[in-house]
Amino acid sequence: MATTHKTRMLIIGSGPAGLTAAIYGARAGMEPIVVQGLQPGGQLTITTDVENYPGFRDVIQGPWLMQEMQAQAEHVGTRMLWDTITEVQFDGWPFRAIGDSGDVYEGDVLVIATGAQARWLGVPGEQEMSGKGVSACATCDGFFYRGKKVVVIGGGNTAVEEALYLTNHASEVVLIHRRDSLRAEKILQDRLFAHPKVSVLWNKAVERFAGETGLQTVELVDTVTGEKSQVATDGAFVAIGHAPATDLFKGKLELDASGYIVVEAGTPRTAIPGVFACGDVMDHTYRQAVTAAGTGCMAALDAERFLAERDFEAAKG
Structure with a gap:
């Protein structure tokens, strides 16, 4: 039998x-329910070494960090439920979400934190490496x-920005592109081509990532001639963009051209009062765990204020 779960604050996503x-x-005091989704803990659960999350002098493991966050949320009164939301309804209060299990989730406010996933090439060795x-x-x-x-x-833009950032660390950066020109903004291209650490391999597609215990070479094919080649490297960064997990909200919330949820500038507020978006689902610029956590805090604070104002108006009659 399907169950209806009711809460003051319903959260979709557990990164x-x-x-x-x-x-x-x-x-x-909002006794939130978190519906965890297909990847409980988000992208950090597939991230090994984390060195840039504040508060830890030594390298920590992504899965451990998310376990600790979940334990802290549960300790202060959060209910974690294992389900995947397949439908949302914003046409009245409370907001409703229907899970793959058939269960119904009702929240006086809704916080969307479904995240985004990096786009991968899908070639051999990519996931193994x-x-x-x-x-x-x-x-x-x-x-x-x-x-x-x-x-x-x-x-x-993503690839060029990543390449330029990596010049702060790496001794040599090679940009590999399957065409003979870049799509990035001209000002970024000018910076890239002027940098002494950067070189570009044109008309090259990645066929395979190879190595013994770790990455050693990237195997390429020329997209014009079909000629095979390889480049030795210590690391490879796939920078072909991100895909926000917003299919659920198409036609229900305003999305930008890249599929990210549109929010009021500087806030997590969507166009629907009482519906908030936070983390990578609305952030196509920074996409860091610490910025995601920051916008999650903002969403909760705004949600609490929204409910307080609504309750006050209701009490006045």
Whole structure:
């Protein structure tokens, strides 16, 4: 039998944004429910070494950090439920979400923290080498390649920005692009081409990431001639963009051209009063665990204020 779960604050997603919102919401007495989704804990559960989350002098493990966040959220009164939301209804209060299990979740406010996923190439060796030389986040992992040679795959703003960032750490950065021109903004291209540490391999597609215990070479094919080649490297960064997990909200909330939820500038507020978005689902610029946690805090604070104002108006009659 399907069950209806009711709460003052319903949170969809259980990464740093969702769990931080839950911690603040629980401490405000809203008894939040977190529906964890397909990847409980978010992207950090597939991230090994984390060195840039404040509060830890030594390298910590992503899965451990998310376990601790969840334990903290539960300790202060959050209910964690294992389900995947397949439908949302915003046409009245309370907001409703229907799970794959058939259960119904009702919340006086809704916090969306469904995150985003890096787009991958889908070539052999990519997933096997993830965390062993292959990454999708230069800001997260660039520090581990100080004085080493790295490659960046892609041709848009993301790829060029990652390549330029990596010049702060790596001794050599090779940008690999499957076409003969970049899609990135001209000012970024000018900076890239002027940098002495950067070189570009044009018309090259990645066929395979290879190595013994870790990445050693990237195998390429020329997209014009079909000629095979390879480049030796210590690390490879796949930078072909991110895909926000917003399919559930198409036609229900305003999304930008890249699929991210549109919020009021500087806030987690969506166009629907009482519906808030936080973390990577609305942030196409920073995409860091610490910024996700920050916007989760903002969402919870705004949600608490929203409910307080609504309750006050209702009490006045």
